[in-house]
Amino acid sequence: MNKKAKRRLVVVGGIVVIAMLVIVAIAGSGGSASSLSIGDVLGGGYEGKKVQVSGSVVADSLTSEGSRAIFEIAPEDGDAAQELTVSYDGALPATFGTGVVAICTGTVTDGMLNATEMVTKCPSKYESAEGSLTVKGLLDQGEAMVGKDTKVCGYVRGDIQAVDADYRFEIESQGATLKVRYDGGLDENIVDGCAVVITGSLGEDGTFTATEQPAIDEAVSE
Structure with a gap:
């Protein structure tokens, strides 16, 4: 292999390595959300990070701003001292309501969870x-x-x-x-x-x- 061919091989190899690093970085930034408690989020340190938080929907907390629903969730154990505001831009599930456990995934911004995904669970009766x-x-x-x-x-x-x-x-x-x-x-x-x-x-x-x-x-x- 002549020097010119070797040089070309090194350049191509370098480009491939850089491309792989970029792909890994992009995949890492959009990775799975960290599962946290409401207390964890309220404690700070998660601004701009993707998280998943669950809690019971607080009575009379649901309001709307255009297509966006805003409500509060509290720990399932009933600790009313901890309430997290959730902003969700999507159709509310039919099972959504007071006391229902909402599992919300999104990004923390200014202490609020901007949820892009939400599922609810309600015990059968x-x-x-x-x-x-x-x-x-x-x-x-x-x-x-x-x-x-x-x-x-x-x-x-x-x-x-x-x-x-x-x-x-x-x-x-x-x-x-x-x-x-x-x-x-x-x-x-x-x-x-x-x-x-x-x-x-x-x-x-x-x-x-x-x-x-x-x-x-x-x-x-x-």
Whole structure:
């Protein structure tokens, strides 16, 4: 091999090495997120870093700025002294709501977590429909049931809406339908066609507001 060929080989080899270093650097900068506690993030030292944090959604903390949802999460053990603000630019999962555990991944900026990914987990809940009213039975009693604590059962009809929608879902039984409001998280198994039992009260506008997490009818779901 002559000197010219050797020189060309050295140059090409150097270019390959540099390209590999660049690729490694880029891959490293977009690597997996560090899993941290809320306390870790609030303690500082993670500005600009990609992290994953989980916590329970704090009641009445959800606001919006355009398409961006802003809310607070607190440790699952209930330590209210530690709350982290999360900004999430995306569609809220149907299971999102007060008390739901949100697993958020994103970058820490000015002490806030700008999340690009979020999943929720909500414990399953089953309950018997025994002693509950059907939708028709509730509505047939009209104004006499407005504002009264009661339990109603039925089948979910249609899609589950996000927590910031006018209502979460509709249920149907004995040919009558009822819109249900609920600001908490929903079991991911509550979908179209699922039999549910809901505790709450009927409003003057004809919408039923749930005061507890809607439950799957254990008898129908077995």
